[in-house]
Amino acid sequence: MAAQVIRSDDRRRVPWRNGAGTTEEVATGPDGPAGRPLWRISVADLGSAPSEFSAFPGTDRVFTVIGEHGVDLDSGNGTRSLDPWQPHPFAGEDAPHCVPRGATRAFNAMTERGATTAAVGYFTLDTAFDTVADGVTVLYVRSGSVQAGTARAEPGDCILIRGEAITLRASSATGLLVRIEPTSSL
CATH class of the missing domain: 2.60.120.1030 (Clp1, DNA binding domain)
Structure with missing residues (x-):
């Protein structure tokens, strides 16, 4: 299979697991033993209002702001300020509170831990x-x-x-x- 270009207009829009927003699914890997994809790539609309991330137990995430404005994430262990284009890994069990500093978007890479x-x-x-x-x-x-x-x-x-x-x-x-x-x- 050659390289596949996935245009921004062709990505499938799906609701967040917690229903608090939407994401554009770029691609997913094959399902693993737990019945969920071994990996997933998506682009989320964060908007400008505070929100909660969805929890994904057993998953590792790399979250990268790709919009103009950074965000502040708080998982209960203090606030972490993230500027655009700085990848930030964290455990999927963490469902941080997210406060955007203006309307923005994020790129997510999620993988099944251990696989x-x-x-x-x-x-x-x-x-x-x-x-x-x-x-x-x-x-x-x-x-x-x-x-x-x-x-x-x-x-x-x-x-x-x-x-x-x-x-x-x-x-x-x-x-x-x-x-x-x-x-x-x-």
Whole structure:
């Protein structure tokens, strides 16, 4: 399977588990033994009003603000201020109180604990980049454009690459790079 571009307009909008908002589902992995996906990538609308995160027991999350305004998260252990484009990992059992500093959005990478892991980092791409053949690679394009084979991703789009090496080409592109890898032989 070649790289798949998931356009921002083509993502499926679903309600949050707690009903307090909505998210756009980018992609999910296969179901694990617990009957839920081993991984999930989504883009959530946080708005500007305070809200509570949904709890996801047994899941690890990497939360990254991708809108213009940061947020303050409080899981009961003090407040953590997050600026845009700074990935923040936390346990899915934590359902922090979120106070946006203005209308904003967030990128979420969620993995089934003990089965998969996700690493999320900010990228700047000015040349060619080869993805690795194992695991899953997801790029969220913030600015510029990224060419993956014959497909081109623009700002707000995601590129999904499952289990193969692909050369990505760009000029002055920025965004998030996610690597999802199995940690067990499920």
